Amino acid sequence: MELYIFILVVLFGTALADLIVGVSNDAVNFLNSAIGSKVASRKIIMIIAALGVLFGTTFSSGMMEVARKGIFNPEYYVMHEVMIIFLAVMLTDILLLDLYNTFGLPTSTTVSIVFEIFGGAVAIAAVKVWGNSEGLSLLSHINTKNVITIISGIGLSVVFAFIFGSLIQFITRLIFTFEYQKTFKRYGSIYCGIALTAITFFIMIKGAKGSSLITPETRDYILSHQKEFLAFSFIGWTIVWQMIITFTKINVLKIIVLIGTFALALAFAANDLVNFIGAPLGALTAFKIGNAAGTDPFVTTMEALANPVRANTWILLVAGLVMVVTLWKSKKARSVTKTEVSLGRQDIGVERFESSVLARGIVRMMISLSDIIRKIIPSSVQDKISERINPEKADLKPAADGEVPAFDMLRAAVNLMVASALVSFGTSLKLPLSTTFVTFMVAMSTSLSDKSWGRESAVYRVTGVLTVLGGWFFTAFMAFSTCFLFSLFIYFVKLPAILILVAAAAFIVYRSAKIHRRREKDFTSKEKRLYTILAGDSGLTSVLQEMAALVTDVNEISQKGIDAMNQGRRKKLRNLSKDARGVSESVDSITEDLFRLMKSYPDEDMEMGPCFAKNIGFLQVISTNLNSLATKGYSHIDNNHKTFDDVQREELSEVQKKFEEIMLTSSKKLREGQFTRLDELTEKLTELKDLISKYDRTQMKRLKSGVTKSRLSLLFVSTMSKIERIAENTVNLLKLYDK
Numbered sequence: 033m034e035l036y037i038f039i040l041v042v043l044f045g046t047a048l049a050d051l052i053v054g055v056s057n058d059a060v061n062f063l064n065s066a067i068g069s070k071v072a073s074r075k076i077i078m079i080i081a082a083l084g085v086l087f088g089t090t091f092s093s094g095m096m097e098v099a100r101k102g103i104f105n106p107e108y109y110v111m112h113e114v115m116i117i118f119l120a121v122m123l124t125d126i127l128l129l130d131l132y133n134t135f136g137l138p139t140s141t142t143v144s145i146v147f148e149i150f151g152g153a154v155a156i157a158a159v160k161v162w163g164n165s166e167g168l169s170l171l172s173h174i175n176t177k178n179v180i181t182i183i184s185g186i187g188l189s190v191v192f193a194f195i196f197g198s199l200i201q202f203i204t205r206l207i208f209t210f211e212y213q214k215t216f217k218r219y220g221s222i223y224c225g226i227a228l229t230a231i232t233f234f235i236m237i238k239g240a241k242g243s244s245l246i247t248p249e250t251r252d253y254i255l256s257h258q259k260e261f262l263a264f265s266f267i268g269w270t271i272v273w274q275m276i277i278t279f280t281k282i283n284v285l286k287i288i289v290l291i292g293t294f295a296l297a298l299a300f301a302a303n304d305l306v307n308f309i310g311a312p313l314g315a316l317t318a319f320k321i322g323n324a325a326g327t328d329p330f331v332t333t334m335e336a337l338a339n340p341v342r343a344n345t346w347i348l349l350v351a352g353l354v355m356v357v358t359l360w361k362s363k364k365a366r367s368v369t370k371t372e373v374s375l376g377r378q379d380i381g382v383e384r385f386e387s388s389v390l391a392r393g394i395v396r397m398m399i400s401l402s403d404i405i406r407k408i409i410p411s412s413v414q415d416k417i418s419e420r421i422n423p424e425k426a427d428l429k430p431a432a433d434g435e436v437p438a439f440d441m442l443r444a445a446v447n448l449m450v451a452s453a454l455v456s457f458g459t460s461l462k463l464p465l466s467t468t469f470v471t472f473m474v475a476m477s478t479s480l481s482d483k484s485w486g487r488e489s490a491v492y493r494v495t496g497v498l499t500v501l502g503g504w505f506f507t508a509f510m511a512f513s514t515c516f517l518f519s520l521f522i523y524f525v526k527l528p529a530i531l532i533l534v535a536a537a538a539f540i541v542y543r544s545a546k547i548h549r550r551r552e553k554d555f556t557s558k559e560k561r562l563y564t565i566l567a568g569d570s571g572l573t574s575v576l577q578e579m580a581a582l583v584t585d586v587n588e589i590s591q592k593g594i595d596a597m598n599q600g601r602r603k604k605l606r607n608l609s610k611d612a613r614g615v616s617e618s619v620d621s622i623t624e625d626l627f628r629l630m631k632s633y634p635d636e637d638m639e640m641g642p643c644f645a646k647n648i649g650f651l652q653v654i655s656t657n658l659n660s661l662a663t664k665g666y667s668h669i670d671n672n673h674k675t676f677d678d679v680q681r682e683e684l685s686e687v688q689k690k691f692e693e694i695m696l697t698s699s700k701k702l703r704e705g706q707f708t709r710l711d712e713l714t715e716k717l718t719e720l721k722d723l724i725s726k727y728d729r730t731q732m733k734r735l736k737s738g739v740t741k742s743r744l745s746l747l748f749v750s751t752m753s754k755i756e757r758i759a760e761n762t763v764n765l766l767k768l769y770d771k
Contacts (some may be wrong), residue, residue, distance in 0.1 A: 042534060085352055140468040205443075393496060443478050685747075
C-alpha cells in the first residue's frame with residue numbers, strides 16, 4: 033500500500049497547486065463587474081469577494097458526486113484504477129488551467145474536471161476492454177447519460193446567457209439611458225428590487241443545494257417555496273430601496289454590485305471548490321474502502337464510491353483560505369480579469385487581441401444585417417432609440433486610483449443580476465450550467481447592447497470572444513486527451529511515470545510564470561502609454577519617446593539589412609523583413625496615439641491638425657521604404673543573385689556612416705524633445721544626398737561599361753534611394769516639431 037500512500041501525498045500536493053491555478057482563472061467570474069465598474073477600491077472588492085468565498089465553502093458539495101460517480105460507474109473499477117484516474121486528473125488540471133492563466137484567458141474549471149475524469153475513465157476502461165477480462169463494453173464503464181447532459185449544458189450556457197444578457201441590457205439602457213442618475217430616482221427601486229431578488233434567490237438556491245450548515249428539512253422547505261420567496265423578496269427589496277433612494281444620498285447601485293460580487297463569489301466556492309479537491313478526496317475515500325476491505329487493490333471494486341458523502345467542513349474551510357490568499361496575491365488572476373474587462377470596455381483602450389479573418393467576416397455580416405434592420409424599422413423609432421442609447425453621453429469619471437472605469441455601474445448590476453438569475457434557474461432545473469460560461473457571455477452581450485463594440489474596435493473584440501469560445505472547446509478536447517494519455521502512462525509505467533509527470537508539471541508551471549510576467553509587462557507598458565497620451569501635454573512627450581525608439585529601430589534594421597546584403601545572409605534578411613513589419617505595426621500604434629492626442633487637445637488648438645497629419649505621413653513613408661529595403665534585399669539573395677562587389681560595399685559603407693549619424697542625432701533630439709540647431713542636421717542630409725547622387729552616377733557608368741549586371745545595379749540604386757527617403761523624412765519630422 034506504500035505506492036498508494038505516496039499517490040495520496042502527491043494528490044493533496046497537487047490539490048493545493050490546483051486551488052491556486054483554479055481560483056486564478058475563476059476569479060474573473062465574480063470580480064469582473066466590480067473591478068470593471070470601479071465600484072470601490074480593489075481592497076474593498078477583494079474583502080467582499082473573500083467573504084463570499086469563505087461563506088461559500090460551507091455550501092460546497094458541487095462536483096463531489098461528479099468526481100466519484102458522475103462520469104464513470106465506480107462498480108466496474110478497482111481501487112488501483114481509480115487512484116490512477118484521479119492522479120492523472122489532477123496533473124492534467126494544473127497544466128491546463130495554468131496554460132489559460134498564462135495567456136489571460138478565462139475557461140471553465142467545471143468543464144476541465146469533467147472531461148479529465150471522462151478521459152481518464154475511458155483510458156482505463158479501454159485497457160480493461162482490450163484485456164476482455166470482464167466481457168463488458170467500453171460504454172458500460174461510463175455514465176453516458178450524465179456526460180451528454182453536461183455537454184448539452186455547455187451549449188445552453190452560451191446561447192441563453194448571450195440572448196438574455198443582450199436583451200435585458202438593451203431594455204435597461206432604454207429605460208435609464210447612459211445618464212441614468214436622472215431616471216433612477218423614479219424607477220430605481222423597482223429595478224433594485226428585481227436585481228436583489230435575483231441575487232438573493234441565487235444565493236439561497238446555490239446555498240441550499242449543498243450547505244453543510246443547512247438541514248435537509250430547511251433545504252427542502254426553501255426549494256418547495258420558491259415562488260413565495262420570489263414574491264416576498266421583490267416586494268420587500270423594492271420598499272427598502274425606495275426608502276433609501278428617497279431619504280438618503282446612498283448610491284444604491286454600488287450596494288447591488290457589491291452584494292452581487294459576494295453572491296457570485298459564494299457560488300464559485302459552493303460549486304467549483306470541489307473541482308480542485310474532489311479528485312483527491314475521492315482518492316482518499318477509495319483508499320479507505322480498499323484498506324478497510326483488506327484485499328488486493330487490483331481486486332477491490334469501488335461500488336461504495338456511489339454512496340452519498342458530504343465533504344468535511346474543516347477541509348473545505350482550509351481550501352477556502354488557500355483560495356482567499358490566492359485572490360489577493362495572484363497576478364495571473366488579474367490578467368484573466370483584465371481580459372474580460374477589456375473586451376467589455378466602453379471607451380478606448382489597448383486591445384488585447386489582433387483581428388482575424390473569421391472576426392472580420394462576422395463583423396461584415398453584422399454590418400449588412402444591421403443595414404437590413406434599419407430599412408425595416410421606421411426612422412423615427414431608430415432616432416428615439418439612438419437618442420436614449422447614446423454611448424457619447426456616458427460620463428465615466430476617473431476613480432480614486434486615477435483610472436477610468438471600463439463601464440458604468442448600471443451595466444455591472446445587470447451583469448450580476450442576469451448571471452445570478454440564469455445560474456439559479458439552471459440549478460433549480462438541475463441543468464449543469466457553467467458559471468464561467470454564463471458570466472462571460474452575459475458580460476459580452478451587455479457590452480454589445482451598450483454599443484461598446486464600435487466600428488473601430490468590433491473586429492478586435494469579436495476576435496477576443498472567438499478566442500475565448502474556442503478555448504472552451506479546446507479545454508474539453510485537451511482535458512480529455514491529455515488525461516487519457518497520462519492515465520495510460522501511469523498505468524503501464526507506474527512510479528517512474530508519476531515522478532516524471534510531477535517534475536514536468538513543476539517545470540512547466542515555473543516556465544509559464546516567466547512567460548506571463550513578460551506578457552503582462554508589455555501590456556502594462558502599453559496601457560500606461562495610453563493613459564499618458566490622454567493626459568494632453570505629457571502625452572506629446574510620450575509620443576516623441578515612441579518616435580525616438582522607432583527611429584533607432586529603423587536605423588538598426590537598415591544597417592543590418594545592408595550588411596546582410598553584403599554578406600549574402602538570406603536567413604538574416606528574412607528575419608529583418610519580419611522586424612521591418614514590426615516597425616510598420618509600431619507606426620500604426622503611434623498613428624493611433626497621435627489621433628488620441630489630437631482629440632485630447634481643446635478646440636482652439638485644432639490648427640495643429642495639419643501638423644499631426646504630416647507627422648503621420650512622414651512615419652508611413654519611413655516605414656514603407658524600410659519594408660521595401662528589407663524585402664528587396666531578401667528577394668535578391670533568396671534568388672541566389674550576386675552580392676555587392678568590393679567597390680559597391682565601400683560606397684555603401686560611406687553612405688551608412690552618414691545615414692547613421694543623421695538617424696542617431698534625430699533619435700536623440702526626439703527623445704529629449706529638443707529641436708534646436710536643425711541646420712546642422714539639414715547640412716548632413718544634404719551631404720548624404722550629394723553622396724548618394726554621386727554614387728548613383730558612378731553605378732550607371734559601371735552598368736553601361738558592363739562591370740556590373742542590371743539586377744545588382746537595380747538593388748544598389750534602390751537601396752541608396754530607400755536610405756535617402758528614410759533620412760529625408762526623418763529630418764522633416766524634426767522640422768515639423770521645430771515649427
